Amino acid sequence: xxxxxxxxxxxxxxxxxxxxxYALIALGYSMVYGILQLLNFAHGDVYMVGAFIGxxxxxxxxxxxxxxxxAALVILLMxxxxxxxxxxxxxxxxxxxxRPLRNAPRIAPLISALGMSILLQNSVQxxxxxxxxxxxxxxxxxxxxxxxxGPAHLSLVRVLVIGxxxxxxxxxxxxxxxxxxGRAMRAVAxxxxxxxxxxxxxxxxxxxxxxxxxxLAGGSGVLTGLVFxxxxxxxxxxxxxxxxxxxxxGGIGNIPGxxxxxxxxxxxxxxxxxxxxxxxxxxxxxxVLILFLLVRPRGLLGATGAQKV
Amino acid sequence: xxxxxxxxxxxxxxxxxxxxxxxxAPAATPAPTAVxxxxxxxxxxxxxxxxTAAATVEIKIAFYAPLTGGAASLGTEQLAFARQAVADxxxxxxxxxxxxxxxxxxxTPDKAVPVCTKDAGDNTIVGVVGPSGSGQVAACSKILDGAxxxxxxxxxxxxxxxxxxxxxxxxxxxxxxxxxxxxxxxIADVLKAKKVFVIDDKEDYGTNLADTVExxxxxxxxxxxxxxxxxxxxxxxxxxxxxKGFGPDLVFFAGQIASQGASLAKAMKDQGLSxxxxxxxxxxxxxxxxxGAGGATEGSYxxxxxxxxxSLPAAADVAKEMDTAFPAxxxxxxxxxxATTLLLDAAxxxxxxxxxxxxxxxxxxxKTDVKVFGIEFxxxxxxxxxxxxDGIFIIKGGKFVGAPTS
Numbered sequence: 001x002x003x004x005x006x007x008x009x010x011x012x013x014x015x016x017x018x019x020x021x022y023a024l025i026a027l028g029y030s031m032v033y034g035i036l037q038l039l040n041f042a043h044g045d046v047y048m049v050g051a052f053i054g055x056x057x058x059x060x061x062x063x064x065x066x067x068x069x070x071a072a073l074v075i076l077l078m079x080x081x082x083x084x085x086x087x088x089x090x091x092x093x094x095x096x097x098x099r100p101l102r103n104a105p106r107i108a109p110l111i112s113a114l115g116m117s118i119l120l121q122n123s124v125q126x127x128x129x130x131x132x133x134x135x136x137x138x139x140x141x142x143x144x145x146x147x148x149x150g151p152a153h154l155s156l157v158r159v160l161v162i163g164x165x166x167x168x169x170x171x172x173x174x175x176x177x178x179x180x181x182g183r184a185m186r187a188v189a190x191x192x193x194x195x196x197x198x199x200x201x202x203x204x205x206x207x208x209x210x211x212x213x214x215x216l217a218g219g220s221g222v223l224t225g226l227v228f229x230x231x232x233x234x235x236x237x238x239x240x241x242x243x244x245x246x247x248x249x250g251g252i253g254n255i256p257g258x259x260x261x262x263x264x265x266x267x268x269x270x271x272x273x274x275x276x277x278x279x280x281x282x283x284x285x286x287x288v289l290i291l292f293l294l295v296r297p298r299g300l301l302g303a304t305g306a307q308k309v
Numbered sequence: 310x311x312x313x314x315x316x317x318x319x320x321x322x323x324x325x326x327x328x329x330x331x332x333x334a335p336a337a338t339p340a341p342t343a344v345x346x347x348x349x350x351x352x353x354x355x356x357x358x359x360x361t362a363a364a365t366v367e368i369k370i371a372f373y374a375p376l377t378g379g380a381a382s383l384g385t386e387q388l389a390f391a392r393q394a395v396a397d398x399x400x401x402x403x404x405x406x407x408x409x410x411x412x413x414x415x416x417t418p419d420k421a422v423p424v425c426t427k428d429a430g431d432n433t434i435v436g437v438v439g440p441s442g443s444g445q446v447a448a449c450s451k452i453l454d455g456a457x458x459x460x461x462x463x464x465x466x467x468x469x470x471x472x473x474x475x476x477x478x479x480x481x482x483x484x485x486x487x488x489x490x491x492x493x494x495x496i497a498d499v500l501k502a503k504k505v506f507v508i509d510d511k512e513d514y515g516t517n518l519a520d521t522v523e524x525x526x527x528x529x530x531x532x533x534x535x536x537x538x539x540x541x542x543x544x545x546x547x548x549x550x551x552x553k554g555f556g557p558d559l560v561f562f563a564g565q566i567a568s569q570g571a572s573l574a575k576a577m578k579d580q581g582l583s584x585x586x587x588x589x590x591x592x593x594x595x596x597x598x599x600x601g602a603g604g605a606t607e608g609s610y611x612x613x614x615x616x617x618x619x620s621l622p623a624a625a626d627v628a629k630e631m632d633t634a635f636p637a638x639x640x641x642x643x644x645x646x647x648a649t650t651l652l653l654d655a656a657x658x659x660x661x662x663x664x665x666x667x668x669x670x671x672x673x674x675x676k677t678d679v680k681v682f683g684i685e686f687x688x689x690x691x692x693x694x695x696x697x698x699d700g701i702f703i704i705k706g707g708k709f710v711g712a713p714t715s
Contacts, residue, residue: 003554007550007553007554010550010553010580011550013546014544014546017546018544018546132568132601134568134571134600138575138605139603153579228545228572235541235543238541238543270546270547271547277536277537278508278536279511279536279538282539
């Protein structure tokens with residue numbers, strides 16, 4: 001018990017960091033599912049591409065001699081480049097892999113999504129090789145920078161990651177709840193045909209949903225690189241599965257649910273590693289997914305009303 | 310190199326099996342790969358029948374390594390060392406001249422098998438340096454053994470290779486079952502660690518290494534805690550918190566992905582824990598384990614299958630030559646120098662015994678008792694080097710240097 005109390009605060013910090021990354025991935029899953037009832041399994045690979053775009057920007061602005069621009073500006077550039085790049089990638093994926101199948105049976109776009117995932121992974125391997133790449137975050141933010149909160153150490157990188165994730169999530173919440181576009185998105189999610197009849201440009205809403213969801217994944221990829229340091233071409237597979245799990249646990253299609261699910265999965269993984277074993281942490285996460293699918297398939301914050309059929 | 314070879318035993322086994330089947334199918338014709346060793350060496354002139362004292366005995370050997378592909382950095386280093394051994398031999402041994410056929414096997418058995426088959430049928434070749442990876446040895450050994458062709462590897466460490474019954478297989482590096490006790494003894498006796506956190510990578514190589522290290526240090530009274538991580542693990546912070554809670558003197562990480570070692574060291578430093586990480590061969594990477602860690606692995610360790618050549622006085626000349634021939638040389642190539650030297654030494658013994666052919670070279674190699682770089686090399690009945698241990702390196706000033714032995 002003493003061990004638990006002394007380590008729990010640090011594991012909360014660890015879990016919140018990891019959870020922020022998962023939450024941003026989960027949002028993209030959830031938004032696309034909410035509007036198209038499509039599981040976009042290429043989403044994890046969009047996140048991977050985002051990490052590589054951020055790495056490219058970092059490489060350009062951080063030669064061995066030291067950063068060419070102030071650290072904060074470099075990080076901002078990485079995030080912006082990855083988010084815009086991944087946003088367009090998401091739009092391209094929608095246009096190329098999903099739109100032609102929009103009225104096909106639901107299994108067809110699912111298979112198309114898996115194919116897209118393999119295509120993205122292999123394209124990155126062919127062009128950039130299978131090597132691990134390292135974000136030299138310590139050249140921008142010293143490893144030791146941060147504050148001690150009792151027994152836990154909250155490093156500056158983690159503050160940046162959690163903070164960036166919060167900013168992105170608040171921005172998304174504002175967009176969905178307070179803007180015309182957000183209203184259109186909610187309308188399409190509720191009933192695509194009725195929304196179209198009311199004059200909502202459904203195609204445009206779908207494209208923008210893909211853009212926003214993919215941009216969040218790209219941002220998440222950069223944050224992963226910054227805090228965990230290591231990226232590679234198949235990193236999106238596992239992270240994508242965790243993001244999907246988070247979306248299901250939060251209630252797929254539900255935006256606050258995806259945020260909550262992401263944070264919970266991050267915390268669960270940290271505590272499972274810390275107090276059970278890293279050997280079994282993934283097992284525990286996916287057992288929780290199975291339990292949710294069996295006991296409460298609509299997730300924590302999922303719609304309570306009847307499912308549209 | 311061994312980390313690239315996880316799928317190789319299977320592929321290698323299949324390849325060998327299919328080759329054997331192919332060889333056995335037409336019962337009326339002799340198997341093409343099994344050249345009787347007795348008709349060997351038409352171009353080599355046995356020393357005893359040399360018409361004049363000035364005649365030079367020609368020795369032809371082959372060299373196998375991945376000279377292209379993903380492991381080319383290691384294979385070309387091995388080649389540079391083997392070439393140096395040939396050059397030194399040709400310079401110092403009067404009455405003999407060596408030519409070495411350089412063959413690219415990549416790091417896959419399917420590239421190695423055609424090369425082995427070709428050379429098995431070339432009677433002018435009396436011995437082979439290599440193959441490099443355990444997978445290529447597994448695929449080639451039966452073919453080479455069938456042709457009586459001695460093959461001596463400078464880097465294949467899979468323990469089972471010497472148990473396959475191939476009497477012409479030799480290696481000059483200790484196998485993976487030697488590495489665990491070596492590392493464990495160093496941790497307990499030299500570093501005098503009392504608490505060690507052991508991590509494995511949930512794969513064959515890592516689990517076996519972690520098991521043997523843990524067994525060795527536990528027997529010496531060291532307290533351990535053990536966990537496993539996936540190759541896909543990116544976030545080491547939760548594990549670092551657990552490690553910090555355990556309060557070890559050292560973390561032994563039996564992984565193969567050097568950048569994971571760097572990530573772990575960074576995560577520990579992030580939480581204010583500064584204890585060294587100790588890894589296996591896979592961690593011996595300047596780029597991933599040192600440069601990729603941004604200083605977090607300073608003072609950490611990696612064990613490799615050969616001692617640091619720069620620390621051996623008897624190797625000073627070779628080290629100096631290599632600085633110009635292959636400036637990026639590390640610990641990987643030196644065993645290939647040894648393997649080449651031992652093979653050539655056996656060829657000289659065979660020639661002086663009256664017969665420079667494959668069986669005599671293999672027989673002479675089995676009886677090897679030679680010092681190279683001041684280290685004595687002898688083989689047991691299975692071709693395993695006797696009395697060799699892995700070298701242990703520490704990171705000092707952003708470079709690997711030989712770790713103090715006491």
